[in-house]
Amino acid sequence: MNNRRNFLRASGAALLGAATVSRAAQGAVPEAPMQNKPEMQQPLLPPNGRPYQPVATLNGWTLPWRMNNGWKEFHLVAEPVRRQLAPGMTAHFWGYNGQSPGPTIECVEGDKVRIFVTNKLPEHTTIHWHGILLPNGMDGVGGLTQPQIPVGKTFVYEFEMKKSGTFMYHPHADEMTQMAMGMMGFFVVHPKNPGFMKVDRDFVFLLNAFDIQPGAATPRVNTMLDFNLWCWNSRVFPGIDPFVVRTGDKVRIRFGNLTMTNHPVHMHGYDFEVTCTDGGWVPKSARWPEVTVDVAVGQMRAFEFTADVPGDWAIHCHKSHHTMNAMGHAVPTMIGVDHRGVAEKIMKLVPDYMVMGERGMADMGEMEMPLPDNTLPMMTGRGPFGPLEMGGMFSVVKVRDGLARNDYKDPGWFKHPPGTVSYEWTGAAPASSSVAPAAAGPRDRVLRARKPASGHKH
Numbered sequence: 001m002n003n004r005r006n007f008l009r010a011s012g013a014a015l016l017g018a019a020t021v022s023r024a025a026q027g028a029v030p031e032a033p034m035q036n037k038p039e040m041q042q043p044l045l046p047p048n049g050r051p052y053q054p055v056a057t058l059n060g061w062t063l064p065w066r067m068n069n070g071w072k073e074f075h076l077v078a079e080p081v082r083r084q085l086a087p088g089m090t091a092h093f094w095g096y097n098g099q100s101p102g103p104t105i106e107c108v109e110g111d112k113v114r115i116f117v118t119n120k121l122p123e124h125t126t127i128h129w130h131g132i133l134l135p136n137g138m139d140g141v142g143g144l145t146q147p148q149i150p151v152g153k154t155f156v157y158e159f160e161m162k163k164s165g166t167f168m169y170h171p172h173a174d175e176m177t178q179m180a181m182g183m184m185g186f187f188v189v190h191p192k193n194p195g196f197m198k199v200d201r202d203f204v205f206l207l208n209a210f211d212i213q214p215g216a217a218t219p220r221v222n223t224m225l226d227f228n229l230w231c232w233n234s235r236v237f238p239g240i241d242p243f244v245v246r247t248g249d250k251v252r253i254r255f256g257n258l259t260m261t262n263h264p265v266h267m268h269g270y271d272f273e274v275t276c277t278d279g280g281w282v283p284k285s286a287r288w289p290e291v292t293v294d295v296a297v298g299q300m301r302a303f304e305f306t307a308d309v310p311g312d313w314a315i316h317c318h319k320s321h322h323t324m325n326a327m328g329h330a331v332p333t334m335i336g337v338d339h340r341g342v343a344e345k346i347m348k349l350v351p352d353y354m355v356m357g358e359r360g361m362a363d364m365g366e367m368e369m370p371l372p373d374n375t376l377p378m379m380t381g382r383g384p385f386g387p388l389e390m391g392g393m394f395s396v397v398k399v400r401d402g403l404a405r406n407d408y409k410d411p412g413w414f415k416h417p418p419g420t421v422s423y424e425w426t427g428a429a430p431a432s433s434s435v436a437p438a439a440a441g442p443r444d445r446v447l448r449a450r451k452p453a454s455g456h457k458h
């Protein structure tokens with residue numbers, strides 16, 4: 001927060017100075033603010049230009065700009081960055097202005113936008129403005145519509161925002177490497193009329209995926225399909241910010257998919273309507289209610305609902321292997337397999353050996369398993385009732401009474417009104433024995449014999 005306030009102060013000073021500054025100074029490249037904190041920064045209320053409700057970028061921030069003779073000027077720096085995926089794991093990525101994803105760019109329909117892009121990567125790059133209508137030579141396809149931006153050089157993109165909507169930016173140069181390394185950002189164009197499609201809270205994030213081997217920090221860039229870290233804004237559960245919402249708020253959640261597969265994003269507790277795609281706003285007559293929206297590769301979707309039911313409502317990708325972190329892939333299904341005797345013999349040879357999955361995988365959620373450094377557990381996180389057994393693309397929409405208008409602070413866990421939580425039946429069982437509790441099996445013996453977790457690191 002402090003960092004951010006500092007640049008806001010710095011950029012505010014620059015903005016104040018802009019009116020009186022000389023032509024030569026106006027010709028200088030604008031400051032490139034940097035941010036490397038993984039927590040969501042307060043939405044950036046526009047200090048000039050047309051008013052709008054700014055977006056809240058999950059685990060991210062919005063890039064400040066300066067006005068220069070009617071142009072909004074932004075400065076992106078493509079560079080290597082470090083990003084904490086969740087406490088316990090930091091990755092070496094490429095990104096923009098200190099972070100992957102890069103900062104969100106926000107402007108208004110009709111704005112003239114000038115974006116300086118400085119390349120501090122070890123190879124050339126470009127930026128493509130995904131979904132934005134612009135002159136062909138501003139489209140950012142290296143080799144096709146412009147020369148590549150060489151290492152160390154700064155290029156300028158200039159275009160006028162023809163329509164409002166939900167967009168993103170990413171390189172169109174050595175794409176497989178650069179996107180696998182985390183280069184991307186969100187781009188929101190607000191409507192000229194602030195009353196159009198007005199909401200109280202407007203969240204944005206990108207879905208991205210990485211292949212980082214346990215113990216490593218740099219993604220494998222030649223992976224085509226078998227990614228092992230499924231992220232929202234380069235974060236995994238429990239590192240993803242909650243969506244903090246005040247009861248009664250009109251809420252919009254926008255996301256774009258820059259992974260190599262589709263993601264059915266499911267939200268609990270509400271039905272909603274998709275109101276915007278990367279092509280523009282969806283007319284009312286073309287919307288329908290749903291509780292899961294599938295977003296294909298390269299697509300963007302925004303859905304809206306009125307948050308009238310308080311609670312902690314899960315929101316997640318519905319592919320169950322996308323709500324897990326690395327290490328889940330090579331484990332065989334062991335449900336129903338009887339390990340009697342085998343585990344004890346193996347433990348004589350391999351002291352850390354553990355039996356996994358004989359009763360399902362839920363034990364993984366609490367398991368004290370030795371992990372390599374810089375590696376996250378496969379299923380993790382704790383809620384008010386115990387382990388959540390999640391990872392990857394999972395977060396919580398926290399709807400609470402009486403929050404302040406711009407309060408996005410995590411309010412903690414929901415306090416359920418008495419008598420509203422699922423409970424254990426303690427009355428009489430039916431005469432048939434089919435629902436009697438299962439007897440303790442051989443598994444429990446193995447768990448008791450397990451070595452204490454002395455090698456446990458994370």
Ligand SMILES: [Cu+2]
Nearest residue numbers: 263317319322
């Ligand atoms: Cu998914």
